[in-house]
Amino acid sequence: MASSVQTSHSEDDDISSESSGEEEQTTPLSAQRPNAPPADAYVVDISDEKGDEEGDGEEEEEGEDENGEEQENEDEEEESNNNSIPRSSMEGSRSSTGAPTQDPTDNTTDPRSNHGVEPEPNPNPDPPAENQSSILFNSTKKKGLLPVQVVLYQAAIKGDWKTAKSIFDVDSSAITMKITDGEDTPLHIAAAARHISFVENLVGKYSSDNLAIKNSNGDTALAFAAASGVVRIAKVMVDKNEKLPNLYNNSKQFPVLMAVAYKRKEMASFLLSKTDFQTLDEFEQIELLISAISSDYYDIALDILTKKPELAKARMGLRDANGNWRENSEGETALHVLSRKSDVVIGSSSKLSFWRRHMNSRFKRFYKKAHMKTLAHQTVERIWNFVVKNLSKTDLYLFIKTPSRLLHNAASAGNAEFLIILISSYPELIWKVDDDDKSIFHVAVENRQESVFSLIYEIGGLRDFLANYYDHKKNSNMLHLAGKLAAPYHLSRVSGAALQMQRELLWFTEVEKFVVSSYLQMKTKIPLPPQAPGIDENRFEELTPRELFTKEHKSLLKDGEEWMKNTANSCMLVATLIATVVFAAAFTVPGGNDDKSGTPNFRQNQAFTVFVITDVAALVFSTTSILTFLSILTSRYAEDDFLMSLPIKLLFGLVTLFLSISCMVVAFSATFFIAYDKTKQNIPLAIAIVSIVPVVCFCLFHSKLVVDIFRSGYWAQFSLKKHKKRLF
Known part of the structure; x- marks a missing residue:
């Protein structure tokens, strides 16, 4: 679509012009409104045959509910065309405003001014537009004034460089114009919308300082590009201004941190390589490390640890409303975040097997997940080895239990590989208990984590001591934990209430093998609900493990x-x-x-x-x-x-x-x-x-149920008694 832009500077209150002889023309503003356009308005001519066809097509799609309005517009246009004069007669007679002018001695009456009758003045004229940029569209569909900000926003979000360029050619300052309430520039919008070509053309018109322009939130266009994830957009900006990756927003967040938060891995890797890491505050560095681990970007985490190994024992600080950091003795560490990962995140080895490495070398990222598991294993090993070497025993024990006990976190999440890495290099950790005298195996039973509980078979006779720890306050042992109903999340691992009941019974019978016989009759205190609402009563019921199991699983038994x-x-x-x-x-x-x-x-x-x-x-x-x-x-x-x-x-x-x-x-x-x-x-x-179809359907629809039944029958052999030693 051909476009031309002309700057309109109005000196009078009204603009009068004669209509041209073509189908689409600049509509005289005197026929639309009594006030002239503002002095800083732009007149954009977008009329051509293609535009006419598109406009007609859009009008046909309006629907039957607008037929009356369309017919009225067609009558007005027909009357205008019948009374119009050729455009050539208007050329050479334009004022400095760009609008057509009339000869003051010419007494010819405007063909559209009520056939020579002077129109009555508008009793409610529009207020004059001051200090506002507008666009006058020269087309059938787009008549009247539109703010420049709206046009630029539409062009940026659609990637319409031709329209944007037509405005920039008239006013070069429009390239840095604030076009949203959040003070975003066209570059902000185009970067967020992922229009590569638009951004490249626009950056070519920017100076390096202009690229550092921020919106009301303090974000540069690179921050928007970081969130969008298009590396090519970020590269063209950073190549022109290398300082952009280290610019903060009002919340003290920098682009690479935003890329990690939005899970844009390639963008995060690129921006990390362009960020001056040493100029970042230590709290910002640990925040980036923890964010990378939370997003499972372990290659980035290893890169950060290589740049600064001391972050392995650093704690997350506290940030006030102004974004300023201060120390927090109970802040999160990278190791605590890793401890809460699921059992499928960390691999059992720090490197891929030979044939997997061979396949990865031949086919890029063929084993992407397996490779990331090995990187997670390396991350845990590097952090733990640094902590053990650089902390005393007292500081180490304080480190692993603040802000939470990371061993028990891992046992609760089923993160067996994490525990194996830590305990195999520091065996004393296996004896650590929480405030309720629960070991990691007690927590594993409580949360029904087979992968963690299976480690008890690898410690030989020590399991008899660990399994018989009990809570002296509540007088409950490991078998009481097995007697409690598991959380719905853990129950849903198997199909149907009957098989869930079977799994609970299997847990109870398996734990029963480890506790001493006297624990079978040990009674724990279970609080009872008050007999009447509003009455605070300390009523307890003393139950053995089997009695507790029957009470807790009464509803599940009925459902089964x-x-x-x-x-x-x-x-x-x-x-x-x-x-x-x-x-x-x-x-x-x-x-x-x-x-x-x-x-x-x-x-x-x-x-x-x-x-x-x-x-x-x-x-x-x-x-x-x-x-x-x-x-x-x-x-x-x-x-x-x-x-x-x-x-x-x-x-x-x-x-x-x-x-x-x-x-x-x-x-x-x-x-x-x-x-x-x-x-x-x-x-x-x-x-x-x-005829094979019904047989195949039966297999597909009932395969999971059959597998669950078969695995439950041999659950102890499949899930608990591992034949391969992993701990020692």
């Missing part, structure tokens, strides 16, 4: 019974339908029977043999499935039934149901091979392939 019955009812209904179908098929064999001997006519066909075998098998398996699910429905549903009996029955019933469905599908397909035995058509083969 209901879930098991509903599942058994549904599966038994399907098994009954299959048994009915295959039983009837046995007496209506395909091809019928011989009238004299009564034997099947296709008994010599191999497909008939397959049909008979699979039909009988389907009947046997479906009947077995019915009886299995019936035994589930008639079960007594005691606590111990959920441990092995009910899950095994459910697993056996699902397997026999699957086999009955598979045999029924094979028998069904075999009948078509019999019917089309003497033809060369591929219909039986196509039917056999399609």
Whole structure:
């Protein structure tokens, strides 16, 4: 779209002009409003054929509710065109304002001024526009004045460089104009909108000092680019002004920190390489390190630790409302943030295996997650080794328990690899307990973390001492922790309330093996709710571990019974339908029977043999499935039934149901091979392939349930008793 810009400087209160003979023209302001445009307005001509077509297309999409308004606009335009004069007659007769002028001696009446009748003055004229930049659009769709800020904002957010350039050509100061309430410049908006070409063109017009212009929040355009994540935009700015990466906003945040906070990894790596790290305050350095670890950018964290290893033991400071830092003896450390990571973040090794390194070298980032796990392992090792070497024993113990006990944090999150790294190099840590005399294994039982609790099998006879620590205040031991109901997050790891009940029983029975026999009868005090609201009563109930388990799991036991019955009812209904179908098929064999001997006519066909075998098998398996699910429905549903009996029955019933469905599908397909035995058509083969769909669906929909049942049955062998030594 061709654009031209002219500066309009009005000296009179009104501007009168004659209309041109073309379809789109500058509408005289006297016909629109009694006041003249402001002296600093811009007249932008965007009229051309393409614009006309686009305008017409937009008007057609307005909808039927605007037909009346469109018809009125068309009548006005037609009248204007009929009475217009050629544009050539207006050339050479423009005032310094850029608007067409009239000869003072010319008595010709304006064709659109009510046919010679002077219009009545507007009783409510608009106030004169002062100190405001505006745009006068020369098109059918865009008539009247628009602020320059609006036009520049629209151009920047859409990446329309042609429109923006037409304004910059008239007023070069517009490149740094504040175009939003937040005092953002066009460069701020374009960088946030990720328009690379627009930014490159605009930066070419900027000086290095202009790139440091900040908005009301103190953010430069580079800060917006850091949040957008487009490295090319940031590079073109930094190449022109190398000081930009070290400029703060009002909250004392710098661009690389914003890139990490918005999880723009490539941008964060680029800006870190361009930031003068040593000029940052130590509190800002530790903030950047902790932010990188929180975002799982361990390569950046290792780079920061390489620049300043002392940050391994540094604490996060406190920042006031003005963004000023002060020391905090209970601030977070990088190691505390790492301790709260999940069990899948930190790898078991500090480097990839040979074949994974080979694949990564051939295919970039083929094992990106595995590589990041090894970097996380290296980060923990580097921080911990520095802390152990540079802190005394007293300071070390204070370090690991302030602001929270990082060993217990890791045990609660299931971060076994973190614990392995720390304890393997400093074995004394395994004896550390919290204020309630809980070891890391007590916390693992409380939070149902198998990966952490499995480490107890690697410490030999020491486990008998650690497992028998108990809370002297509440008189509760590790078995009481196993008797409490797990959090919903931990229960949801397995499918269905019945299997969740089984998992809770497995935990209780496994912990029961470690505690001494006297702990089985130890009673802990459980607070009871007040008998009446508003009455403060200190009422307690003393319960053994088994009594506590029964009380805590009463609701889950009921839900498990209901879930098991509903599942058994549904599966038994399907098994009954299959048994009915295959039983009837046995007496209506395909091809019928011989009238004299009564034997099947296709008994010599191999497909008939397959049909008979699979039909009988389907009947046997479906009947077995019915009886299995019936035994589930008639079960007594005691606590111990959920441990092995009910899950095994459910697993056996699902397997026999699957086999009955598979045999029924094979028998069904075999009948078509019999019917089309003497033809060369591929219909039986196509039917056999399609018949696999229900079998595949059954496998997909019930695979997780079957796997959960199987794993729960052998949970101790799968999750706890690891054969590979990892701790010592």
